[in-house]
Amino acid sequence: MTTMTQFRICPTTGRKIDLAAEKLIKANAVAAVIFLAVGGLFGLLVALTRWPAVHLLPADWFYLALTAHGLDVLLVWIIFFEMAVLYFASAILLNSRLAAPKAGWTAFWMMLVGAIITNVAVLQGKSSVMFTSYVPMQAAPHFYLGIILFAVGALIGCGVFFGTLVIAKEEKTYEGSIPLVTFGALTAAIIAVFTIASGAIILIPTFLWSLKIVSNIDPLMYKAVWWAMGHSSQQINMAAQVAIWYAIPAIVLGARPLSEKVSRAAFLLYILFLQLASAHHLLVEPGISSEWKIFNTSYAMYLAVLGSLVHGLTVPGSIEAAQRRRGFNNGMFEWLRKAPWGNPAFAGMFLSLVLFGFLGGISGVVLGTEQINLIMHNTLYVPGHFHGTVVAGTTLAFMALTYLLIPLIFQREILWPRLAKIQPYLFALGVTGISLFMMGAGTLGVARRHWDITFADAPLGFEYPATAFLMMGLNGISAVLAALGGLAFIAVVVGSILFGKKIGATAPAARPQPSGSAVGEYGSAGTLAIPGTAVLVGVFFTAFVLYYFVNWKYLAEIWPLR
Amino acid sequence: MAISPPLQKIWWNEPVEKTELIWIVVAFVWGLIMFFMMIYWHGAGQQNLSNEAYRTTPEAYGAKAQAMIDQYTVRDEAGYPVVHPPVGSDVYLVARLWQWWPILELEKDQEYRLHISSMDWLHGFSLQPVNINLQVHPGYEMVLTVKPNQAGQFGVVCNEYCGIGHHMMVGRIHVVQKP
Numbered sequence: 001m002t003t004m005t006q007f008r009i010c011p012t013t014g015r016k017i018d019l020a021a022e023k024l025i026k027a028n029a030v031a032a033v034i035f036l037a038v039g040g041l042f043g044l045l046v047a048l049t050r051w052p053a054v055h056l057l058p059a060d061w062f063y064l065a066l067t068a069h070g071l072d073v074l075l076v077w078i079i080f081f082e083m084a085v086l087y088f089a090s091a092i093l094l095n096s097r098l099a100a101p102k103a104g105w106t107a108f109w110m111m112l113v114g115a116i117i118t119n120v121a122v123l124q125g126k127s128s129v130m131f132t133s134y135v136p137m138q139a140a141p142h143f144y145l146g147i148i149l150f151a152v153g154a155l156i157g158c159g160v161f162f163g164t165l166v167i168a169k170e171e172k173t174y175e176g177s178i179p180l181v182t183f184g185a186l187t188a189a190i191i192a193v194f195t196i197a198s199g200a201i202i203l204i205p206t207f208l209w210s211l212k213i214v215s216n217i218d219p220l221m222y223k224a225v226w227w228a229m230g231h232s233s234q235q236i237n238m239a240a241q242v243a244i245w246y247a248i249p250a251i252v253l254g255a256r257p258l259s260e261k262v263s264r265a266a267f268l269l270y271i272l273f274l275q276l277a278s279a280h281h282l283l284v285e286p287g288i289s290s291e292w293k294i295f296n297t298s299y300a301m302y303l304a305v306l307g308s309l310v311h312g313l314t315v316p317g318s319i320e321a322a323q324r325r326r327g328f329n330n331g332m333f334e335w336l337r338k339a340p341w342g343n344p345a346f347a348g349m350f351l352s353l354v355l356f357g358f359l360g361g362i363s364g365v366v367l368g369t370e371q372i373n374l375i376m377h378n379t380l381y382v383p384g385h386f387h388g389t390v391v392a393g394t395t396l397a398f399m400a401l402t403y404l405l406i407p408l409i410f411q412r413e414i415l416w417p418r419l420a421k422i423q424p425y426l427f428a429l430g431v432t433g434i435s436l437f438m439m440g441a442g443t444l445g446v447a448r449r450h451w452d453i454t455f456a457d458a459p460l461g462f463e464y465p466a467t468a469f470l471m472m473g474l475n476g477i478s479a480v481l482a483a484l485g486g487l488a489f490i491a492v493v494v495g496s497i498l499f500g501k502k503i504g505a506t507a508p509a510a511r512p513q514p515s516g517s518a519v520g521e522y523g524s525a526g527t528l529a530i531p532g533t534a535v536l537v538g539v540f541f542t543a544f545v546l547y548y549f550v551n552w553k554y555l556a557e558i559w560p561l562r
Numbered sequence: 563m564a565i566s567p568p569l570q571k572i573w574w575n576e577p578v579e580k581t582e583l584i585w586i587v588v589a590f591v592w593g594l595i596m597f598f599m600m601i602y603w604h605g606a607g608q609q610n611l612s613n614e615a616y617r618t619t620p621e622a623y624g625a626k627a628q629a630m631i632d633q634y635t636v637r638d639e640a641g642y643p644v645v646h647p648p649v650g651s652d653v654y655l656v657a658r659l660w661q662w663w664p665i666l667e668l669e670k671d672q673e674y675r676l677h678i679s680s681m682d683w684l685h686g687f688s689l690q691p692v693n694i695n696l697q698v699h700p701g702y703e704m705v706l707t708v709k710p711n712q713a714g715q716f717g718v719v720c721n722e723y724c725g726i727g728h729h730m731m732v733g734r735i736h737v738v739q740k741p
Contacts, residue, residue: 060726093565130723134684136700137725176571180564219684219699246564257564260573262582284696286615286678286704294600302593309589313582318564370600371609377695378686378721445693447686447721451729455719458730459640460665462690462717534581541588548596552603558692560608560709 005097010408020101021091025084025409027108032080035115037490039072044483051476052469059451063128066449068119070131074390076115081398082188082240083157089185089243090164096173099163103156110153118146130449132226135206135217144207155196158189180257180264184243187267188236194275195236198228224282231278237394239270241352244397245315248349251404252340255322258314269307277304280368284377293370305365312357312540317533332532348400348424352393355428359388359435362544372551375558381442388435396428399489412500420492427485433478441471612706620681623703627654631664639665652677657685657698659725662718662733669740670713679703686722695721710737
């Protein structure tokens, strides 16, 4: 109450920036990038082991590395970065002071300590239980304790975000409604609350079970509740990443949403229906009825998918509208050709949008279809799908935003701009390969989380087709490319933060100024037509429909069962 | 801009542009089609997972499986009993660290009631190269009616991580022509 809030004025944007918020954004972003590096390295080791010609790690280290990979990138990197996004979307975008910076620091330290404890538990070798830690397989107690600490920290961080929204409203730091990007971040934070609640409901009893205080955890119940956390946390990513899809074109091109109403309603669909989506992890479990599966996995008739499909049009649509306003109005696609492809923030964001839709999105809906899941469950198709969502989608979007945070928040120029320029393409190429080849191998039946698909040590053998081995090799090569892309990112970020030229008040960076004159009125009714986007969405939709029915055909070829 | 408050304070009353509106309708209808496709397949499709499952214990399930093995074992293969159960009967497959027990011999184009349960941790039933994948839990006995429509030797790969021997857990199912 008595501490004075200190602000600086951003020389580029003229925004008031709360120094406390800025420090927290920096800390969370740096922690995120460190865990991305660690988790990415484990991922590379996993991919090199699954490359049959290399087969790098012994079995125990492989399962250990796979557990650490999942935890560090799927949980720690992403949630730390999301904390940075929440503070940015609240304090910075609303020109407000941050509520309770001390609570923000408590959150940060709890998350950091929790993440370290769990990593130590995994590295000690007695907790190679995979990211999902399905019971009755048991990890060391501090494995669960670390995750619980991390989650509670994240919950406190969400509280700081909500508090900041309240303060900004009361102190009238903005007029009217919160910006769309903040609305997206709010969506992410709301989903985070019920996600973390689900996590507490399942992980606290599991922790007590590992201490022998609770005698039994039902494995099916564990799986159902765990996924209420495990899948919903991916929806936090989804909301945060879509918020970034709106933010980057706004910052780089001055893009406006086509329609505030439509985009916000699409976010609202996430809050209302995404939680149900976690049911698609239980499609081939015993003891769950088809009615329950169909209702829930159709995400209450695909209403959450509808939200994503809407963003899939409105995000590129707003880019097209902004580009046409800037004069790139020739033909169908001049706006796209003349987009700032050399800007890693824009390139990363657009690649994230396209790859998420085509790789992660379509495959996710197919995978989540009750009967089709029979031919995909727990095969490599599953990691193929979620590397399309979480890596090509979320991670690439977060990387793209980082290229804007470095000048805006860290006040440094990007070191090695040419490396930064190619980084999103290199990473996207690698991840595209990882996603496609794993899905390909999965379609051929190759199991996920498996050390040796030659079954050399097994009493009864089985031979996968040669194509499956080819896919695994190509997956390994793609993983090397993605790792190089990830390394380039980390080098640019760490190099820029430590050695980048400081941006002072006297050196405002050049930035395209959106000219509002081409269109007088904001809003859909006044927007220019977006024929290019309509064509792109048409291509996407055609691919979606074809791929969906092809998989029903595959399903029809397996043994009849009922 | 998306990073500033909406320009018009009453943003929820704006008309929605035609392209957006058409896409929302198309996407919604597509969602309905995908929803009804699953229901349609329950009537018209041949591949629907059964909803039949029972609570059990490893001891009770193991005893039922052993009774079947004792009665219908026809030969030995690599130390595993090969069981040829009667057509249409209840067939038990045991998942345990790190085996699918026993080897089953089924007849082509005949129906069997296949029971699957785990003795210890979670396992994944992955019939290859057919590519049918099921989750196997301890304490739950899943029952499904299968009709093998190809003859040959099939592998049962475990595709749920179950500890250090996971990659050695491979079972076998033979499908033979009707004698």
